[in-house]
Amino acid sequence: MAAINITNVSKIYAGGVEAVKSVSIDIADGEFIVLVGPSGCGKSTLLRMVAGLEAISKGTVEIGDRVINDVEPAERDIAMVFQNYALYPHMTVYNNLAYGLKNRGTPKAEIDARVAEAARMLEIEQYLTRKPRALSGGQRQRVAMGRAIVRKPAAFLFDEPLSNLDAKLRVTMRGEIKQLQKRLGTTSLYVTHDQLEAMTLADRLVVLNGGQIEQIGRPLDVYHKPASTFVASFIGSPAMNLLRATRDGTRLHFGSQVLETGRLTALPTELTVGFRAEDLRVARTSEQSLAMKVDYVEELGAQRLVHGSVDGKTLTAALSPEIELADTIALTIAPLRLHFFDTTTGKRLTQALDGLGGRREVASALETAVG
Amino acid sequence: MTNTPSSSAMSGTLATPAAGGFSRLFGLRKSPTRPPEDTAAKRVQFNSPLLPYLFLAPQMAIIFIFFYWPSVQAIHSSFYLEDPFGFGSTFVGFANYTDVLKSGEYLSIARFTAVFTALVTFFSLAIGLLLAVTADGVIKGNATYKTLLIWVYAIAPPVAGLMGMMMFDQHIGPLVKFAAFFGWDIKVGLYYTDTALAMIVVSVWKQIPYNFIFFLSGLQGIPVSVREAALMDCRSGIRRFWTVTLPLLAPTAFFLLIINTTYALFDTFGVIDVMVKDKAANNPITLVYKVYMDGFRGNDLGGSSAQSVILMVIVFVLTIFQFRFIERRVHYS
Numbered sequence: 001m002a003a004i005n006i007t008n009v010s011k012i013y014a015g016g017v018e019a020v021k022s023v024s025i026d027i028a029d030g031e032f033i034v035l036v037g038p039s040g041c042g043k044s045t046l047l048r049m050v051a052g053l054e055a056i057s058k059g060t061v062e063i064g065d066r067v068i069n070d071v072e073p074a075e076r077d078i079a080m081v082f083q084n085y086a087l088y089p090h091m092t093v094y095n096n097l098a099y100g101l102k103n104r105g106t107p108k109a110e111i112d113a114r115v116a117e118a119a120r121m122l123e124i125e126q127y128l129t130r131k132p133r134a135l136s137g138g139q140r141q142r143v144a145m146g147r148a149i150v151r152k153p154a155a156f157l158f159d160e161p162l163s164n165l166d167a168k169l170r171v172t173m174r175g176e177i178k179q180l181q182k183r184l185g186t187t188s189l190y191v192t193h194d195q196l197e198a199m200t201l202a203d204r205l206v207v208l209n210g211g212q213i214e215q216i217g218r219p220l221d222v223y224h225k226p227a228s229t230f231v232a233s234f235i236g237s238p239a240m241n242l243l244r245a246t247r248d249g250t251r252l253h254f255g256s257q258v259l260e261t262g263r264l265t266a267l268p269t270e271l272t273v274g275f276r277a278e279d280l281r282v283a284r285t286s287e288q289s290l291a292m293k294v295d296y297v298e299e300l301g302a303q304r305l306v307h308g309s310v311d312g313k314t315l316t317a318a319l320s321p322e323i324e325l326a327d328t329i330a331l332t333i334a335p336l337r338l339h340f341f342d343t344t345t346g347k348r349l350t351q352a353l354d355g356l357g358g359r360r361e362v363a364s365a366l367e368t369a370v371g
Numbered sequence: 372m373t374n375t376p377s378s379s380a381m382s383g384t385l386a387t388p389a390a391g392g393f394s395r396l397f398g399l400r401k402s403p404t405r406p407p408e409d410t411a412a413k414r415v416q417f418n419s420p421l422l423p424y425l426f427l428a429p430q431m432a433i434i435f436i437f438f439y440w441p442s443v444q445a446i447h448s449s450f451y452l453e454d455p456f457g458f459g460s461t462f463v464g465f466a467n468y469t470d471v472l473k474s475g476e477y478l479s480i481a482r483f484t485a486v487f488t489a490l491v492t493f494f495s496l497a498i499g500l501l502l503a504v505t506a507d508g509v510i511k512g513n514a515t516y517k518t519l520l521i522w523v524y525a526i527a528p529p530v531a532g533l534m535g536m537m538m539f540d541q542h543i544g545p546l547v548k549f550a551a552f553f554g555w556d557i558k559v560g561l562y563y564t565d566t567a568l569a570m571i572v573v574s575v576w577k578q579i580p581y582n583f584i585f586f587l588s589g590l591q592g593i594p595v596s597v598r599e600a601a602l603m604d605c606r607s608g609i610r611r612f613w614t615v616t617l618p619l620l621a622p623t624a625f626f627l628l629i630i631n632t633t634y635a636l637f638d639t640f641g642v643i644d645v646m647v648k649d650k651a652a653n654n655p656i657t658l659v660y661k662v663y664m665d666g667f668r669g670n671d672l673g674g675s676s677a678q679s680v681i682l683m684v685i686v687f688v689l690t691i692f693q694f695r696f697i698e699r700r701v702h703y704s
Contacts, residue, residue, distance in 0.1 A: 074606035100604035
């Protein structure tokens, strides 16, 4: 077990394309870090540089106290779980697990013990004599994890390990990975494009975009305080609503519609306003509101997603299924639930409310009690 | 008279196309691209029971005309003593076979054929594999590198034989001059071992590109992530090669083993012919060349047929052996 320090790491390909741009992440011992972003954001490249499968163009990667830039992958004391499992097809499950240990000259008895332990943990004991092709996708994934576990490495690297599984199995395996990592306490770096996986697994998540870090933070912090419009629209499902608005004193103008916020300080007059679909609620007649023209509805059971438009801009609201829908509904939102972003840079505009994390929670509690 | 063993004039008595086609048939049936599980899964239903036979008919006709019929002819004439001038034939039973098997000359040619086949197969496979592994590792300009290696395959066997002869030519051959530098006087066509060496070198050289292509595509068929997984599990490149790469190449290697054995036994005819034709006696030849010599130079059709039947049996046994004992160790993923 060890900490991993990634310092100013860049990946520049032969053609001059910079896939990763000066990324720095400090991962504490035992921490579960998820790298998340759309395809082509450099998350896999970064992971592969830590693994030693790609050369590091600039910067340093340290595992423990050792700079491993020029260390062979097999010597880095890491284990990797691949998207397509990458099991050795000609070896039995037992040999798949034992291979890495055999090559390190681990005594036979020790190998047997470690394989047995990992197999018991992952419930693959009855498959040890089988070849990978005789296993299902989920079982193969377990074997791939077993291969990582038996090595007792300083860090686990996961490269989209659940992408090839069906939706149901993905949820099950997600839970198992989380539990296993907590039990073993091994530092983990996990790559995914699935924001839900990122939210549920991570101690801290790193949102990458275009080779750069957009935000690092605990899942809920990222969810509640996205650092940019990119993060706001990437993390959370449905994506955060983002509307261009003009500020006039304490009022926000969305085209022809106006929302009185009560308190707006030191914000530019042109800005992007964001709000979560679940923060919207149907306004009472006495309240100020935005009129949304309903286009279509997605029923999710526990809630329904209402898609529509406010002054021509698309908007999604997550409402209770009990609410009756008309062609146009009046929606409102608590001013504390609004996010503000710079229209040109997309960066979050800090305001007085941001510093008051505690009060924010209190405010939302009050709001739900009243509403 | 034509020199190539595949010419139709000779197919009546020679086992060359017959036995070669036979083991190729075996080789292709389980080629690396078609794992055995797939064939059972994809079963097509025909409306008419005759239709599948109709589809098979052209292939069956070719096999019948070029394999079964000549084979039966060869077996038939191996029991007869042919009049040298073609006036008739006498039934002699197994006399042709006993004559052949008792002949010391035939047995020594058989021994040489075994050594020749083993060496040519081994070296053409080994060098082909080595080059493929190297080419697979090349990143810059690998297309050029691969093309240069594959080129040689476009050369016809007699031309390869001729070029080989020039390399070993007494006056202008660079290899002869190179050997002379070390005090070794190579005389191809005169000294038995020198001719044997030249035959093996040229035959191997001719076959390397073929093996190279197959090994390279086999290597590229190994999933990248499996190699990367091995990279993290094993630091020694040589050990990785033996424990992961080679086992995954085994289907390709097995296929090539059969093809190369057949090549060394039969398809080296052109090379041998160019090397030993019109040369002094006591030059090494292989069994298939002996069949040709006795049948077409010596006009002993009966004895020649008996030899080709023996050759056919040898190849049959060899192929069965390869499938029974070697293929068992092959993993088809």
